[in-house]
Amino acid sequence: MLTDFSWLVDRWPFLLRALWTTLYVSTLSLLLGFVIGILVGSLRSYGGRVLDLVLGFYVDSVRAIPPLALLVWTFFAFPILIGHSLGSITAGVLALGVHLGAYMAETIRAGLTSVRPGQMRAALALGMTKFAAVRTIILPQALIRMLPPLGSLFVIAVKDSAIASAIAVPELMRQSQVVAGQTYRGPIIFTTAMVVYFLINYPIARGIDRLYRRVAHLGAS
Amino acid sequence: MRFDWSVIWDNLGRLAEGAELTVFLAMVTMALAIPGGLLLAFLRLSRFRLVRGAATAFVEFFRATPLILQIYWVYYVLPVFSDILFPPIATALIGLVCNISSFNSETFRAGILSIRQGQWNAGLALGMSRGQVMLRIVLPQAAMRVLPSLASTWVSLFKDTSLVSVIAVADLSYVALQLRAQTYRILEVLTAMAVIYWLMGYPQAKLVDWLHRRYKVVE
Numbered sequence: 001m002l003t004d005f006s007w008l009v010d011r012w013p014f015l016l017r018a019l020w021t022t023l024y025v026s027t028l029s030l031l032l033g034f035v036i037g038i039l040v041g042s043l044r045s046y047g048g049r050v051l052d053l054v055l056g057f058y059v060d061s062v063r064a065i066p067p068l069a070l071l072v073w074t075f076f077a078f079p080i081l082i083g084h085s086l087g088s089i090t091a092g093v094l095a096l097g098v099h100l101g102a103y104m105a106e107t108i109r110a111g112l113t114s115v116r117p118g119q120m121r122a123a124l125a126l127g128m129t130k131f132a133a134v135r136t137i138i139l140p141q142a143l144i145r146m147l148p149p150l151g152s153l154f155v156i157a158v159k160d161s162a163i164a165s166a167i168a169v170p171e172l173m174r175q176s177q178v179v180a181g182q183t184y185r186g187p188i189i190f191t192t193a194m195v196v197y198f199l200i201n202y203p204i205a206r207g208i209d210r211l212y213r214r215v216a217h218l219g220a221s
Numbered sequence: 222m223r224f225d226w227s228v229i230w231d232n233l234g235r236l237a238e239g240a241e242l243t244v245f246l247a248m249v250t251m252a253l254a255i256p257g258g259l260l261l262a263f264l265r266l267s268r269f270r271l272v273r274g275a276a277t278a279f280v281e282f283f284r285a286t287p288l289i290l291q292i293y294w295v296y297y298v299l300p301v302f303s304d305i306l307f308p309p310i311a312t313a314l315i316g317l318v319c320n321i322s323s324f325n326s327e328t329f330r331a332g333i334l335s336i337r338q339g340q341w342n343a344g345l346a347l348g349m350s351r352g353q354v355m356l357r358i359v360l361p362q363a364a365m366r367v368l369p370s371l372a373s374t375w376v377s378l379f380k381d382t383s384l385v386s387v388i389a390v391a392d393l394s395y396v397a398l399q400l401r402a403q404t405y406r407i408l409e410v411l412t413a414m415a416v417i418y419w420l421m422g423y424p425q426a427k428l429v430d431w432l433h434r435r436y437k438v439v440e
Contacts (some may be wrong), residue, residue, distance in 0.1 A: 060423060063422065063423075063426040064419045064422025065380070065418050066380035066384075066394065068383045069418055072411055072414075076408075077407055158287075159285075159287040162287035163287070173290055186298075190298065194290055194294055198282055198285045
C-alpha cells in the first residue's frame with residue numbers, strides 16, 4: 001500500500017500549486033514584516049521615548065499573542081470591523097506580516113544599537129542628517145550583523161505559513177490535509193509534507209550561515 | 222454594528238478551563254523538554270559519530286518543520302506504528318515535547334560549550350571524571366547562562382500550545398473557536414481569545430526581558 005502512488009498521479013499539480021502558495025505567502029509576509037520591522041525598529045531606536053513606549057507595546061503584545069489567534073482574528077473578526085471581507089491569502093499575509101514585523105523590529109533594533117554610538121556622532125559632526133547617517137552608515141553595518149537572526153526569521157516565516165491552514169489558505173499544509181482526506185493516505189502525505197518543509201528550510205538556514213561567515217567582516221567596525 | 226459582549230461573560234467558565242489547559246500543556250511540555258533537551262545536547266556532544274549524527278538529524282528536522290504539521294504528523298503516523306491509541310492530549314504533548322526539546326538542546330549545547338575549556342582541564346587535573354566535571358562544574362555554570370534563552374523558549378511555547386487545537390485538544394483556542402461556531406459572536410469571541418492570551422503572555426514577555434537584563438553574560 002505504501003508503494004502505491006497512483007493517488008499522486010493526478011494530484012501532484014495540486015500539491016505543487018500548494019507549495020507555490022506556501023512560498024508566496026511566506027515571502028509576502030516576510031516583506032511586510034521587513035517593512036514594519038525597519039520602521040518600528042528604527043523609530044524605537046531613534047524616535048524618542050514616547051514612540052519607543054508605544055511601539056514597544058506593539059512588539060511585546062505580538063510576543064504574547066499566538067499567530068493562530070492573529071490569523072483567525074484577521075480573517076474572521078477584522079472584516080466585521082471594517083465591513084469588508086478579506087481573502088484568505090490577504091488575511092494570512094497581513095496577520096503573519098504583523099506577527100513577523102514585531103520580531104523583525106526587535107532584530108533590527110538590536111542590530112542598530114550594536115553599532116557604536118561614536119559612528120553616529122562622527123556622521124553628525126561631518127554634517128550629515130540623522131536620517132542620512134542611519135541609512136548610509138549605521139544600517140548597512142547593522143544589516144550584516146543581523147543576518148543570522150534574519151535567517152531564523154526566514155525559516156520562521158515558512159513554518160508559520162503552515163498555521164495559515166487554519167484559515168483555509170491553500171498552502172502546503174492545508175492542501176495536504178485535503179488530499180489526505182480524499183485518499184486516506186494521511187501518514188505518507190504528511191510525511192512527504194514534512195520532508196518538503198525540511199528541504200525548504202534547512203538550505204535557507206545553512207545558506208544564511210554560510211553567507212554570514214563570508215560577509216561578517218563587513219559588519220565589524 | 223452592535224456588539225454583544227455578554228457572550229464572553231456567560232462563557233467565562235469554559236474559556237477559563239481552556240486557559241487552564243493551555244497553562245497545563247505549556248508546563249508539562251517544558252517539564253519534559255528540559256530533560257529531553259539536555260539528553261539531546263549530551264548526545265550531540267557524544268564521542269560517537271553515529272550518535273552525534275542521529276541526534277543532530279532529530280534536532281534539525283524538528284527545528285526546520287512547522288510545529289502544526291508535527292502535531293498532525295504524530296496524530297496520523299503514530300497509530301500506524303503502534304496499536305495503542307493515544308488520546309489527543311498525549312499526541313499533542315508528544316509533538317510539543319519533541320519540538321521544544323530540539324530547541325532546548327541547542328540552548329543547552331551553546332550553554333555547555335560557552336564554559337571555557339580551562340574549567341574542564343582544571344576539573345580533570347583535580348582527578349574528577351568527565352561526568353563529574355560536567356555535573357559539578359560545567360552544568361551549574363551553564364544553567365545560569367541558558368536561563369534567559371530558556372525563558373524566551375517558554376514564551377513562544379506558551380503561544381505554540383494554541384496549535385494543539387487542530388487535533389481537538391480543548392485548550393483556549395479550541396474552546397474559543399468552538400464558541401465562535403456556536404454563538405456566531407465572531408468578533409467578540411475572537412477578540413476575547415486574543416485578549417486572554419495577551420493577559421497571560423504579556424507579563425511573561427516582560428519578565429523574560431528582565432531575566433535577559435539580569436542574567437546577561439559578562440565575561
